[in-house]
Amino acid sequence: MTPEGKSFRDKPAWKLILVLTLTALLTWLYFRSADVVPGSHVNYTRKLRELQLFDEQLNSGVVASFAGLIENYDSQRFYLAQIDKTLLELRNIPRWVEPTDRKTIANALIKLGDIHQQKALNVDRFQRIHAVVRNSSLYLPIAADASLAQLSPTEQRDFKDFVRRLISYTLTRQKNTQEHQYLTEQIKTLTLRHNTQPLATALQHAEIVLNSTPKALKLVNSITRSDSMAQLEDASQLYLATYRKALTEATYYQTLLYALSLLLVGYALYALFRIGRDRRSLIIAHLDLENRFQAQRRAEEELRLYATMFTNASEGMTITDATTKIIAVNPAFCQITGYSKEEVIGKTPRILNSGRQNDVFYQNMWNTLNSQGQWKGEIWNARKDGSIFPEWLSITAITDQNHLPSHYLGVFTDITERKQSEARIHHLAHHDALTGLPNRLLLSERIQHGIQTSPSSHLKTAVIFIDLDRFKNINDTLGHSVGDDLLIQVAHRGLSVLRETDTFSRQGGDEFVAVLTGLSSRQEAGRICDELLNTLCQPYLLAGHELTVSGSAGIAVYPEDGDNATELLRKADLAMYRAKEIGRNTFCYFSAEISTTSIGELLLENDLFTALERGELLLHYQAKVDSRTGELVGAEALMRWNHKTHGLISPQIFIPLAEESGLINAMGEWAIRTVCAQLRSWIDEGLQVLPIAVNISAHQFVQQALPQLLADILAEFAIPTQLIELELTESMLMGNASHAASTLHQLKDMGIEVSIDDFGTGYSSLSYLHQFPVHALKIDRSFISQINENSEPIRLASAIIAMAHELGLQVIAEGVETEVQARYLVEHGCDISQGFLYSKPLPAADFAKQLKLG
Template sequence: MAYFFQSLQSRIILLIVMVALPGWVGVFYDSYVEREHAIEAAISQSVNTAKATSKFQSTLIDKTRVFLQNLASFDAVQKPNSEACSAFLANVLKVNSNYINLGAPRADGELLCNARPINTPINVSDRPYIQEALAARDFSIGEFQIDRATNLTSVNFAYPVMNATNETVVALVVAVISLEWWSEALSESHLPNNTVAYITDSENKIVAAYPTNNNLLGTLLSTSSTAIDNSNTASDNSAVISNDPYQRVYVKRPLFEDGQQINITVGIPLKQTLEVINERLIKTAGILTAIVVLLVGVSVWGVRRNVLKPIRTLLQSTKALAEGKDVCDAPLHGSVELVKLQQRFTSMAKTRLEAEKRLIDSQASLLESKNTLASHIENTPLGCITWDTQLICTDWNKSAENIFGYKKEEAIGKHASDLIIPLERRGEINDAFAQLIKKKAPKRKINKNVTKLRLPIICEWYSTPILDLAGNVISVTSLVQDITKNKHLEEKLKLSASVFSHAREGIFITDSSANIIDVNKTFVDITGYKRNEVLGKKPNMFKSGKQSPEFYRHLWASIISKGYWAGEIWNKRKNHEVYAQLLTVSAVNDDEGNVKNYIAIFSDISEAKEQQYKLEHMAHYDVLTNLPNRSLLAERLDRALSQCKSDKGFVAVALLDLDGFKEINDNFGHSVGDELLVILAHRLKGTLRESDTISRFGGDEFVAVLANLKQPQDFAAIIKNMLRVASEPVKIGEHQLKVSASIGVTLYPADDTDADQLIRHADQAMYVAKQKGKNCYHLFDIESEDAIKARHEILQSITTALHNREFVLYYQPKVNMRTGEIIGAEALIRWEHPVKGILSPAAFLPFIENHQLSIDIGEWVIEESLQQYNRWQQLGVHIPISVNISALQIQQRNFPIRLSRLLSKVPNVPPEAFQLEVLETSKLGDIKKVAEIMDDCVKLGVTFAIDDFGTGYSSLTYLRRLPAKVIKVDQTFVRDMLIDPEDRTIVVGVIALAKSFNRSVIAEGVETIAHGTSLLNLGCELAQGYGIARPMPAKDMPDWIAHWSTKTEWKSPAPQLLNSEA
């Protein structure tokens, strides 16, 4: 028996049964759960039915109390002996369907007043609810009874009727409710078939039954069902299942909540539901059992044929092999796996002796290999050391002895910290070894070690964890090589490469403490110091004193945080000459990231600085007189106005124009005129105080700024001196020359406007001085009504012109003179005045400067030029258009938004084909804000140009800070460059500036072939002017393009050194 349960066949059968067992359990469990759910549902339905019936009864009682209370107040009821009483109650009963009868018995119980006719005398004084109402003089409820008037099972209610003085009960008003209402309510509750319900009194006798069964009335409840006892206790949670044919679930519950022991019992049948559940259980269990029996039969047959029989044969073969007998080679039937097993077993048996022989041979070979490996390890040039997991040495070869100096017997058993690790690195090495064991992966590392004599060496280690079969580290084998010499050589090569890789610049190298350890030849050439004069010293020996300690703190902070610093610095040579350097200082780190050296590379930029100074001087000073130009004048005037606001003083702005200077130029030539201007400029400057400024404003005009005036009249003496020195004779060569001056003056803050407007007011006052006879000055009249009225009328006419679309745009082409390429056209506004004809911009634009009209007209120009580009584009003409914008317009914060809207109206126009020209003479207050606005416009795709460059306030400032791609040389300089060396010098300077700042340059005012040729020789190829084309209406542009070709004289190859970069 025991063998049977241990056999493979029995275990397979048991396995099938065990697999099927959870299925059986699941089937019975599901059936059990389904049965419990059905019972719970029936109980819930019984409880809900009982509750609903009880609630309906309670509501009906409350309504009856109110109904009887109101009924007792009627006069007819208070007279129960009258016929009117019965008639009244009969009428009331007709409109109250909840009641089957209404009556009004007298206080002695005689019922004479009744809604229904009475055939025999009735006395109700014996009814407990009548007695209770009389005694309590309040509402009372009767028990279930057979109503004597209606002869129906009912519940009666009574309420006392008081006399007029409310002292005596004269009658009672009674309402009768039939129990048929609850039977009707149950029939509408959609209860299952064969549901029963009973209402019982305090003695547990049935007073009503559903469905109606008069035979049960008056019998005990237990008579109707064997599952129900005669207890009068009722609870929502008490439920019992009867053993009647329908297997009902009964629930008992109180019908009234006023203490009366009247209960309702509801029974819901379960039989049909349970029969369905049981049938499903039997069917499922039978199918599962049949499947199991079938599987057992098939498995037993298969196991015997395909498994047991082959296994028995295999057992016989293994027994033969164990006894040294031949294995049976007879064919085997059964599963493929067992057939293969028999074949492999036979093969295994045949090779067994051969395997045993090879094993003996392998053991001998392994022993020989082990001895050979031990010999190689012992004699390898690499140190080979074995450590346990605590970093204790367990093996130490000959090369390790040579590297570190310890004999094998000295090293084994000692911790690495006591052998080869420097004291300051023991913690780091221990942590690294712990990580090696944790990661279980080989690691290569270069370490600083010490020998037995505690001499520092640098070693390259390759350590490999050795694992046992469980994957745990049992030891670590390290191969080590002394690379000290190689490392020193490598560092020396790295240092040499760093020193000489930039030999054209001065180079010096320091150690980590900033002591100079080497310099190159260029260093000696630049500084004047010999090599041995600086070795061992610190670089602060070169300090010039021009930089603050804060500068050097920032320099070292950058080197420490970033590893380098680059910038300009002022140092001094050996001869104490201070010069500018372009310096880069870099830190050189060792393999562990520690600073080993600092390398400084520098170049002498003194000449570049000098050139920069000259350019800046040229940008701020007049070339001829060396007086401040408009740019510097604007800065100093702004400074004077700001100081005036804080000091509460006065500033005078005077514009001086020489009388008779043109005649001298015409009679004696420009060279004499220039010399006269230089002499007069020197004289005029001598009349001013140190705080004052005088500027050559252009031609023979000068502007003086008299700052820090204490009183308004303080300017007069200075102005008179200027008039005096201007009118004194000047001898130039053989010529005795004499001119005078007319000066216009305005005072700030009386003339409370901006700097540009102050100069304009002084200019207006100067013309008044000329009209007064010259050689005098005139103070600007701020309150001039005529001027205000005239300006207002002009502004009004310009507004009307804009509204009436009297403005038009003319277009002047811009070309590459050498190639003939048309690179664009500038849109120029004209006024088609209905009376005066075509007016140039000079006739009206000055009046709208700094006025809202300049913004309105500027937007019209932008919109019209965009529309014109679109019209040309439809004709196949693609010419970029540039327009001028005022300072007021470009300084509007919402300008980029408004420009974007204008661009969006013509989506076919590419923004890159549209350029905005900012007049360099414009006074842009907040350059930073203007630059931001222009950057926002550039993001839309448009480009910028600086127009009239060289005539304005802040040429270099604009060039450096504004994102303009193009510089336009003012036409006044270009027009006179062939006869005026000063103008030619300015043109050369502007072209040089453009190249230095990587900007394109366009020359305006090219009126002749000679102008163009001269510009091409200077490296400027782009131009516009009357020598190319006059401004023309838009309709004429396509025809001009079709016939345009560049001048023959301009087509020659560009000079190599002066070729335009535009």
């Protein structure tokens, strides 16, 4: 070997040429050995079998049609189409077949196609002839029956024998020349002998059946004995021989390929190490790529979640894992709390804890969440800047496939504005709108608080009832605005005299009440009352006039004169009237002698016991109208007492007596029954009746049988439930919230709507109010009376309307007396109005006239 040759073999170019040569040789051997594709062979063989099956099914279909087993030729047309389709597909001979063999197989397929073409023509002829035979076979018995009536008994017997032999001949499907000749002669003889239409028709069908049946049979034999099966078998054998030849050649080339592959094993073993090393690197890269892909997929899912649920939501949303660590918040959360997303992710919602709720609160919350899967309620949280805000929070547990909590979803709304509105309504409901002093409701709480904080052993609580003397004269002569100014100045003077621990309240009109707590003696209450009256009687500057107004006062002291607010107020009121009797501008302590003045009240209460029996109670109906249109939409039933001596007595007088005496339940049932009876009377008269509202007392509402009582009375008079409405006060509902909710739900299920009467004078707690299924709020007349031309732009009435509509409730305004009030209510969206502006309470007969006009 020359140094030049050795040098040549050592060059990288030689290795490259060798690798390329081996690669080309391997490629050529591979393709030569891979020419016979098993899949194409299996597919082509399947097509040949399918063609054979379709041909057999075609033959069976023709025979079945001839035998009358199949009434249509759909299957024959289907198999002819499948044969044509399969023959077309068989022309795509696999590419590994040699050209000469390909041509031989193609010629065989062409010949097979010609045979099938001829067979298809025979099938078509068969179908046409067989259709004619089948129709004639069907109509022959019908025409034969029609012909029998025209034949003599002997001829009928001969004709029946002819028909039976004809049908027997056609059913045998065999060629019988003698029978065929006999039947032909019979047709000719019958045709010459009888020329009537029914018999001629029958003989025509008989001739068609006799002559066409052999033709159809001949075509059936031609179709079923076609050379298609033999030709298909020849084509199949040609293809299989070609396949075995190609398979032998492929095996030869595979052997060469295997031998050459052994030469590369050594190099492959050498390369395995490097491949393994590269493979490990590739696995590491693949894992890294997989992690990146998973992270990207999670990010995309998270983005979609945020886009649909978080980004545009006005409520704050928080998603935590099973350990309550925050994993996602929405922009509204950040806006409300002041925290950024990064500051809260990974932390727990305790970051918002304000300290306003104790551990028991949170323990109860989690107990409910774990047992029911959901919790909702009001909670106070802290923003990032430390400010505390109220929110309405709803937490839902999201469970996995094992029904275990995997995440928690918290949705909350900042209810600061709502709480402020509630506080404003609460203040307005508990304070006099004109003077800002506590009203009757708050006064009772202050008196009760004073009683509880003043042990009877050494400290006392005094109630001073003050009424301005001749205040009505100022209103009548100088006007209500001057009277209002006087009341405001009286309030300021009263506050200037009393201590910070005392309470000065306006009861309404010109009546004021002072509550003094922590007194050491009754005399101390008298001293403060005397100072208070002296201050009140100092001159006032009113409308350019210097006027002096005095006051009369009565004092009742706990514990000597009573142990509750109602009793102390009543006795202080009695003492005040005694002060007026003895000369005004003075005060009196309550005494036993003063209590005798209430004997008339006792006598009135005694008369009330027999008022129902004597028929002295009656109902008046005050119209309710649509605030915008003035259209009559209903009425409220108002109870009146027509006393035998005193005439009509206001319900403000006898209703408290009824409640104290226990008569209120019987009177309430009487009111419901009377309204239902009146509705039935109006319905019977043909009037278009409207819903009537009935006031329900607290005593009657707490009865468990109220829903049943209503159901019984409505059923007794056959009154639809939608014609009866109930009016309840806030205080009545909140006295026993759970019982109230249960009763209201029963009434709602019955279809009876409930309104809250005198709204704004009770609890006015919307956080509890929205839990009751009520229909409407009724604004108390004391708030409507504040609406006049000079009223401030923000009033309690408009606030109640807005809050009611926010809760999805209707608003009814009572005590509407002026056009200014009506216009204001319409402008602020009040739904229904009631008052003297529209109608006074009317007896039933007078209200019926309104129904007729409506």
